[in-house]
Amino acid sequence: MILNKQKTGALLDHLAGVRDVFVPATVDGVSKFFRYGEGIDPDFGMVNTLMPPKDLLFPQTQKMYHFDVDENGSYRIHEYDESREQVVFGIRPCDMRSIVCLDEVFLTKGFIDEFYANARDKLLTVCIGCAKAEESCFCASMGVDPQLAPNADIMLQDCGEVYLVVAQTEKGKAEVAGWSAFTEDEDARPLACEQTLKVNMEGVVDKLENMYDDPIWDNLSIKCLNCGTCTYVCPTCHCFDISQEMRRKDGVRFRCWDSCMFSEYTMMAGGHNPRPEKLERVRNRFMHKLNFFERRYGISLCVGCGRCVEKCPVALDITRLIDEIGAAHV
Numbered sequence: 044m045i046l047n048k049q050k051t052g053a054l055l056d057h058l059a060g061v062r063d064v065f066v067p068a069t070v071d072g073v074s075k076f077f078r079y080g081e082g083i084d085p086d087f088g089m090v091n092t093l094m095p096p097k098d099l100l101f102p103q104t105q106k107m108y109h110f111d112v113d114e115n116g117s118y119r120i121h122e123y124d125e126s127r128e129q130v131v132f133g134i135r136p137c138d139m140r141s142i143v144c145l146d147e148v149f150l151t152k153g154f155i156d157e158f159y160a161n162a163r164d165k166l167l168t169v170c171i172g173c174a175k176a177e178e179s180c181f182c183a184s185m186g187v188d189p190q191l192a193p194n195a196d197i198m199l200q201d202c203g204e205v206y207l208v209v210a211q212t213e214k215g216k217a218e219v220a221g222w223s224a225f226t227e228d229e230d231a232r233p234l235a236c237e238q239t240l241k242v243n244m245e246g247v248v249d250k251l252e253n254m255y256d257d258p259i260w261d262n263l264s265i266k267c268l269n270c271g272t273c274t275y276v277c278p279t280c281h282c283f284d285i286s287q288e289m290r291r292k293d294g295v296r297f298r299c300w301d302s303c304m305f306s307e308y309t310m311m312a313g314g315h316n317p318r319p320e321k322l323e324r325v326r327n328r329f330m331h332k333l334n335f336f337e338r339r340y341g342i343s344l345c346v347g348c349g350r351c352v353e354k355c356p357v358a359l360d361i362t363r364l365i366d367e368i369g370a371a372h373v
């Protein structure tokens with residue numbers, strides 16, 4: 044089944060009639076997934092948005108519950124469920140792989156995060172395969188096929204003028220059954236996607252086992268500003284802080300994205316900080332991406348999207364680090 048690209052707008056109108064649909068677009072110089080509607084011009088030619096789509100499942104700020112105090116001085120808790128039926132249309136294969144990582148964190152090993160689980164249940168994922176790559180894309184080296192995302196509900200493989208439509212889950216099949224006004228029953232051949240940036244991950248996870256005290260971290264951390272940009276633009280970073288605001292007898296408890304690059308992140312109530320210096324924080328970030336997560340969940344926490352490579356203000360580049368680890372004699 045194929046979808047002519049010229050019919051994508053009509054399909055989006057159809058989808059947006061019943062759900063919130065999020066598409067890649069640029070507004071005021073910032074590219075991210077915006078709710079489709081007036082003033083939003085979807086850009087499916089853009090390879091990667093500056094901000095990843097993780098906020099659809101894990102919002103930057105999320106209310107957890109509201110509370111108040113009754114006339115007897117007792118606290119009452121009122122739960123929120125702000126999750127809604129959503130479609131993300133045009134998510135890329137690297138970002139779909141990041142959802143595999145987030146699913147592991149928020150839904151496995153006996154820990155179910157109900158906010159994430161609710162949003163995940165209500166999200167339909169329509170992935171568009173990549174027919175071109177940015178200079179900073181290296182997902183293929185991280186085990187991602189730029190034209191495939193096995194965990195997407197619906198895969199649209201880019202064939203030039205048309206997309207090849209493949210429904211991959213029961214949810215996706217049910218959805219595509221209603222697309223006959225927009226699709227044709229034909230076949231097409233997906234375009235190849237060439238990536239110039241490549242890394243070799245062979246042996247990197249194992250080598251890092253013996254590199255905790257390696258001088259590599261001194262050299263790397265010296266120029267880091269601890270600005271946190273790399274963590275905010277990363278589709279797999281998932282740390283958060285919980286806080287509350289109270290006015291008179293009403294309050295709200297909420298969580299918001301945090302960053303392991305900030306010194307306060309690991310500050311404990313008694314004043315002890317196990318990662319007081321830049322070196323410890325930089326090492327932790329890269330060890331988590333390239334070793335700790337793989338040991339716990341069996342997959343890398345870097346999907347090769349290239350956002351941190353592009354946006355780090357001091358050009359601290361994870362691909363060069365992977366090369367250095369690969370070349371290290373440990």
Ligand code: SF4
Nearest residue numbers: 267268270271273355
């Ligand atoms: S974006 Fe670069 S400078 Fe900022 S915290 Fe990350 S590695 Fe450090």
Ligand code: SF4
Nearest residue numbers: 277345346348349351
């Ligand atoms: S570490 Fe960098 S390249 Fe890897 S997934 Fe995160 S932002 Fe993308």
